[in-house]
Amino acid sequence: MKAAIYYKTKKLAVNTLIHLFLISVAITCLYPLLWMIVSSLKTQDMIFKDISLIPHQFRLENYIKAWQEGGFGRNFLNSILYTSSVVFGIVIISSMAAYAFSRLRFPGSKWLFIMFMAAMMIPIPGSFVALYVLLNKLHLRNTPIGYILCMINVGLSTSIFLLKTFFDKMPKELEDAARIDGCSKLGIWWHVALPLAKPVLAVVVVFNALTVWNEYILALIIFDNRQFMPLQVALQTFQGEFVTNYPLLMAGLTITALPIIIVYLLMQKYIVKGVTQGAVVG
């Protein structure tokens, strides 16, 4: 009896310690975000005086100012446009290729697949220099379409890998049935394979959306004009212009961060899946 109480108390103590540890790390994770959001709701003179995390002021004027004067509305729409078109492109192109690598026979398929996989493994840190030269030659630099094509390429290999792994495990019966009904290969890919692949497609969509939304270096070297820039690069310019206006800057940061946090909270199941599957790749 005494021993049972001893073990129970010990377990309780250990669990409390573990929770304390976990909670303190969780607070550290959330603190800068709360700070950012609360500061964006204050006025410039209050930000130096009021340092509590509970907002005593609730002013949305920083957001309006950032959106209009700071030109953030434009950049926000750019980010939305780039993210959605790149993700759409990757889903179509990589699922077609993955389906072909998994199901269709053609000479050289093995080597092409190996090439895509090698691209996933080999880091080339200087590639943006050559990409800049290439886009200049193609007259695609400082154009949205140039950026979109580059970003589709960035996500292609990993997406093909994830989708091919899924197609390889998918039973062939449904496709056979569709073929007997006279469905073309393209029709089978669109009507049978893609709907079945929805869970993996969700992972592909979420991960590529994160990558494109947060991308920085290519946008930096490709765009000269502020009107084409996505949020991440525009923030830097913005910081230069409004260097002392912290609430305004924090409003800009919140505009940039909030969509991705919301997407993450809604889709976090797929993100966890993606990280653990992606980890198996290495």
Next chain:
Amino acid sequence: MKIKGVLENYTFILPAVAIFSVFYVIPFVWVFQLGLFEWDGISFARTFVGLQNFKEIFFQDKSWWQSMWNASYITLIALTFQNILAFMLAWACDREIKMKNFYRVIFFIPPVLSEVVVGMAWRFIINDIDGANIINRTLTGMGMPNLVHNWLSDPNTALTTVALVHCWKGFGWGFLIFLAGLQTIPRELYEAARVDGASAWQSFRKITIPLMIPVMVLVAILTVLGTMQVFVLIVSLVGGEFAGHTSVPVLRILASMRGSSRFGYACAQGITFGMVLIAISFIQYRFSKGRQ
């Protein structure tokens, strides 16, 4: 009929191969080609200099090796502090514990944010305003006001501060991978060890650690590859290379390209850096194979 079928199959991979060839293969080849030239990126004339660029990197460019050292320093902190923290958190969450999912969701918020957002938000918190500087305020509160200073504008602490913010942003990755790895360990092993009278520490050392070594190597490789290439965080946190104190290889490549308009040299730096990265991950991989 058969040829037509094969052609039809090729149309499936055509878009992927086209984009990949133009935007991956061509730049890949050009990086190696340009590395042998001296070229300003604009003019028609390129001067072939052979391996001169590489010679300069290896024997003259002190700022390059300084940047390599800085990146290694950040990587070392990430490999130890960040990964040990990630492992401890994963281990704590692997137990039968309440709110497991809550913690998992929170810990992965920093990794989904962009480096620009993370850098600017942290810069605001730890440097710009004294009153709001949470670290300085804590130090004052703990009776150590003499330690208070501007962490990001002091050359002695800037790089370490960058490294710690990098760890804050990155530990969630390691945490998720470690947690997934821990969950694949069969519970029966722990049960059996407990029946045999093993203590918690013994089963941790004899079961958890050996089974987790492949996962640890994987996380270590990912950490090295990710951390060595860090630079956006530095731009948004410190503002730039800070006279070399916070310069890293990618910033050096960018400076060669945009600052001094030496495209060939920038490519040579990229190749050198890429080789180093591949070599490191290969050594880590071999090391893990040797241990097993």
